[in-house]
Amino acid sequence: MLRLWASLLLVCAAQASPFYSDFMQHLTRPLPLHRTLFAPIPFAPLAPLEPLHAKPSQRVASVWAAPPPAPLAAQQPRPQALANAPLLPLYSNSYGSDSISDTEFVPLEQQGRHDAAAAAVAATTQGVEQKPFTVDAITTDVNSPNPAVFFQQSFPFFGNEFFNSFGGFGFGNSQEPWWKGPNVCTEKEESDGATTETDGDEAVDSFGQERDGAGNVVRSPLFGQFHFSVNSCAEKPNKHVCTKIVNQNGKKKMVTMTRQCCYGYGRPRNADFTVPCEKIEIKDIAATAADMGAQQFIESAKSAGELGNMLSNSQGKKLTLFVPNDAAFQEYRSQHQQENNVDDSKGEGSQMSSIFKLHSVQGEVELEDVPNEKLLQSELTGQKIRINTYQLPPALGLEPYRYAANCVPIVQHDKLSEQALVHTLNGVLKPLTKNVMDLIRERADMSIMRTVLEKTNISALLEGDKPVTIFVPTDAAFDKLEPHLRRALKEGRGCASNILKNHILDLTFCSLATLPGAKTTTYNLLGEPLLLNRTKQVANQTEPSAIYINNAAKILDADIMGTNGVLHVIDTILPTDSALPMTTLLSQKNITIFKRLLEASGLDYQFDDMDNVTVFAPTDKALQHSEWARKLAEEPESLKDNKDLAEFLNYHVIKPMIKTCDLSESLLPTVAGSNVRLNLYSTHALFSDVMNRATVNCARLVHFDDESCGSVLHQLDRPLTAPKNNLLQSLEANPNYSKFLELVRKANLTHLLANESDSFTLLVPKNDVFEEFSESTETKPAQSQAELEAQVKTHIVNDVVCCAGIIPTNWPFVRSIESISGQHLRITRDRRPKIENAGVTKCDLIATNGILHEINDIIVPRSPPAQQHRPRPHIYQPPRGDFDVFF
Numbered sequence: 001m002l003r004l005w006a007s008l009l010l011v012c013a014a015q016a017s018p019f020y021s022d023f024m025q026h027l028t029r030p031l032p033l034h035r036t037l038f039a040p041i042p043f044a045p046l047a048p049l050e051p052l053h054a055k056p057s058q059r060v061a062s063v064w065a066a067p068p069p070a071p072l073a074a075q076q077p078r079p080q081a082l083a084n085a086p087l088l089p090l091y092s093n094s095y096g097s098d099s100i101s102d103t104e105f106v107p108l109e110q111q112g113r114h115d116a117a118a119a120a121v122a123a124t125t126q127g128v129e130q131k132p133f134t135v136d137a138i139t140t141d142v143n144s145p146n147p148a149v150f151f152q153q154s155f156p157f158f159g160n161e162f163f164n165s166f167g168g169f170g171f172g173n174s175q176e177p178w179w180k181g182p183n184v185c186t187e188k189e190e191s192d193g194a195t196t197e198t199d200g201d202e203a204v205d206s207f208g209q210e211r212d213g214a215g216n217v218v219r220s221p222l223f224g225q226f227h228f229s230v231n232s233c234a235e236k237p238n239k240h241v242c243t244k245i246v247n248q249n250g251k252k253k254m255v256t257m258t259r260q261c262c263y264g265y266g267r268p269r270n271a272d273f274t275v276p277c278e279k280i281e282i283k284d285i286a287a288t289a290a291d292m293g294a295q296q297f298i299e300s301a302k303s304a305g306e307l308g309n310m311l312s313n314s315q316g317k318k319l320t321l322f323v324p325n326d327a328a329f330q331e332y333r334s335q336h337q338q339e340n341n342v343d344d345s346k347g348e349g350s351q352m353s354s355i356f357k358l359h360s361v362q363g364e365v366e367l368e369d370v371p372n373e374k375l376l377q378s379e380l381t382g383q384k385i386r387i388n389t390y391q392l393p394p395a396l397g398l399e400p401y402r403y404a405a406n407c408v409p410i411v412q413h414d415k416l417s418e419q420a421l422v423h424t425l426n427g428v429l430k431p432l433t434k435n436v437m438d439l440i441r442e443r444a445d446m447s448i449m450r451t452v453l454e455k456t457n458i459s460a461l462l463e464g465d466k467p468v469t470i471f472v473p474t475d476a477a478f479d480k481l482e483p484h485l486r487r488a489l490k491e492g493r494g495c496a497s498n499i500l501k502n503h504i505l506d507l508t509f510c511s512l513a514t515l516p517g518a519k520t521t522t523y524n525l526l527g528e529p530l531l532l533n534r535t536k537q538v539a540n541q542t543e544p545s546a547i548y549i550n551n552a553a554k555i556l557d558a559d560i561m562g563t564n565g566v567l568h569v570i571d572t573i574l575p576t577d578s579a580l581p582m583t584t585l586l587s588q589k590n591i592t593i594f595k596r597l598l599e600a601s602g603l604d605y606q607f608d609d610m611d612n613v614t615v616f617a618p619t620d621k622a623l624q625h626s627e628w629a630r631k632l633a634e635e636p637e638s639l640k641d642n643k644d645l646a647e648f649l650n651y652h653v654i655k656p657m658i659k660t661c662d663l664s665e666s667l668l669p670t671v672a673g674s675n676v677r678l679n680l681y682s683t684h685a686l687f688s689d690v691m692n693r694a695t696v697n698c699a700r701l702v703h704f705d706d707e708s709c710g711s712v713l714h715q716l717d718r719p720l721t722a723p724k725n726n727l728l729q730s731l732e733a734n735p736n737y738s739k740f741l742e743l744v745r746k747a748n749l750t751h752l753l754a755n756e757s758d759s760f761t762l763l764v765p766k767n768d769v770f771e772e773f774s775e776s777t778e779t780k781p782a783q784s785q786a787e788l789e790a791q792v793k794t795h796i797v798n799d800v801v802c803c804a805g806i807i808p809t810n811w812p813f814v815r816s817i818e819s820i821s822g823q824h825l826r827i828t829r830d831r832r833p834k835i836e837n838a839g840v841t842k843c844d845l846i847a848t849n850g851i852l853h854e855i856n857d858i859i860v861p862r863s864p865p866a867q868q869h870r871p872r873p874h875i876y877q878p879p880r881g882d883f884d885v886f887f
Helices: 002-014 033-038 116-124 147-154 156-164 285-291 295-304 306-312 326-340 353-358 436-441 444-455 483-490 496-501 582-588 592-601 604-608 627-634 643-650 727-733 735-746 767-776 785-793 882-886
Strands: 087-095 101-107 184-194 202-204 210-212 217-219 227-236 239-248 251-261 319-324 360-362 374-377 384-391 401-405 408-416 420-425 468-473 518-523 529-534 547-549 553-562 565-570 613-618 666-669 675-681 693-696 699-708 711-716 760-765 815-818 824-829 833-835 838-847 850-855
Touching: 285 295, 285 408, 285 420, 295 306, 295 319, 295 326, 295 353, 306 353, 319 326, 353 360, 360 374, 401 420, 436 444, 436 468, 436 553, 436 565, 444 468, 444 483, 444 496, 468 553, 483 496, 483 582, 483 604, 582 592, 582 604, 582 699, 582 711, 592 604, 592 613, 592 627, 592 643, 613 699, 727 735, 727 760, 727 838, 727 850, 735 760, 735 767, 735 785, 833 850
Parallel strands: 101 518, 319 420, 468 565, 613 711, 760 850
Antiparallel strands: 087 101, 184 251, 202 210, 210 217, 227 239, 239 251, 319 360, 374 384, 384 401, 401 408, 408 420, 518 529, 529 547, 547 553, 553 565, 666 675, 675 693, 693 699, 699 711, 815 824, 824 833, 833 838, 838 850
């Protein structure tokens, strides 16, 4: 048994076995930690659909969403390799309180990749392209009677012999998959090619061979020959494709093996992976269409003679027909007759000739092989059909894929008839002659949006060839905007382009991609998510259920198709914080008093036009008792063009834009001209080096990093006032500090407090503190000059220590600050901040060169403890040798 396990591990390490990439991606890329801990065991069957006897309640499913894509500029072209890479809805099985599931559209290029060899296989395989979407969904029938089948699907590289060796543990004989059964036709394709890279005159390949510039082998590897292979398999209901890349001594050979049901044979769409290919009945095109509920279109084409012409023009090749069902075609004919006032029996044939040609495509086009955003050339000259694919996980109990042709839902697909392959539509395709921007230009209710798109030059994006989706607000939607935002958007100023990009996707997003009762997430050109929610239909409802975006805008008219994408009409503009003017952002964050002061002073538009700035805005609570708030309420007319108010407001704005992650202790100039002081503190008793509190002129940042157009907003717990005096002048201006000022002068330290090039924290006792202290020290001798200087220096700290930076501390987590006399002063907080033996009675009096705290006691410098010398008995020590001296 030990030798068996050793052989098994060696085989798994030496050669990769066939791997089912469509359904086992969770084994090829790491999962997020929280998903790994709580997700079900990642076992997945090979078949994309569950057995017919599995009920929804019996399914086990889990979905892991890929990360959001990086923001994409409007003018930046997507790589050619990803040009057709679409977005995919991922439907989570976790439901919230509203019983609505979350769905996420994630481009394939943003999802986890297979290994490089498997990617190369998928890129070069012809006719068997894998689906452009991938869902990390795990489904299985929990009532499966044979555990061996389940494990063999999840771990195909173990092989049948491995499971058969565990018969004693309840593993029965494994069942053969359908592609190994009868009525399966196999196609094999081989391609050879050397893949050596030369650099100069000589190169060494990855397997140890040395080659010259001409590719000739100069020396073979000393350690023998190498053989390496990588297998990749993809399965569809009626097709199984395996590609093997073999690299032997630097030469690559690719073998593609395609197994599918032979012509005239097929498998049920919801069949188990063991159900073999069985004989199917192939009928005439008319009988096939009748069975699919699309008889009227075929009969109308026959009567007009177009069906015969289309079949005769196929030059012996099969034809693909996109046939509207009877209800959709009958509705179209009624509208057509009303619009053109044509008699059905006389003029319909000639006028509808182009419609019949538009619904036919040369060749057999199986939708399972068509990549997303594929354009199919129809029989109508100059007209193409855009195919979009949206994949659903089996956990929803729905078809695994949803298809759309020009955003018209495809109801049934890939039905083979004697003359053509048939897909039925839930609508009628119409000729497309205008791009998305032209559609906007011709709408009278979109004049404002057209003007803004042209001013910002985003119209060029909507006129290009790459697929786009745009949610276009009507002119009435602009009237709902806040005035400052409406002005910026109409004029195309500031970040108006960001608001427009918030409405644009770089893919074709049809309304078919949304499900009733489910939330679908897609990402716009800014890389920001848009959440779409289609409401559930009620009983007897005939109209389509409404679709809402971000729970704010309603889609009024969906799926207006252009040659390069689709347009949806919405009733509300979708704002984004990265494009809001500052005044609009202030309103959203409830900074109303500061905003009203801006409007009263006439500076609101000036603030909106600022770029690359940081705004420190006091909260309403901080401003409500200020003098400016009183004037705003009592005499607002006095604030118009008020210079003092303008200076006050501009003192709250600095350049450049700084987020909290980039803050550092520094002096920064404001728009008003004066500086503000930024300080960082730690509130962690243990991790004192982790700075998690920021102040501006000792005012705390209570909310931060709200981005607007070209600026960032931080909220403060008090307004900022520009200081006029330095520390010495502040002492001279307050008569309550005269006694401390007298000591400063006697100690000859006035020059220190007047120094503008340094920053200090000054601890000042009031005069009454000195009076109490002098009464208690009347009998003590007078201080010397050195003692006086040390006394004053103990009250000066060469740093800015705001009260916001003083937190409660206890032993052993004691914090201290060092005065310029060398004394370490313990700081803590009880009812109030406390520095050594003195409590702070008034905090943070701002000066140009520091701050001033008023304290209720004199801090007395501590003398170093005197060393007591005790007589020690004489101890005899023998003389040390060289060895002792050395050590």
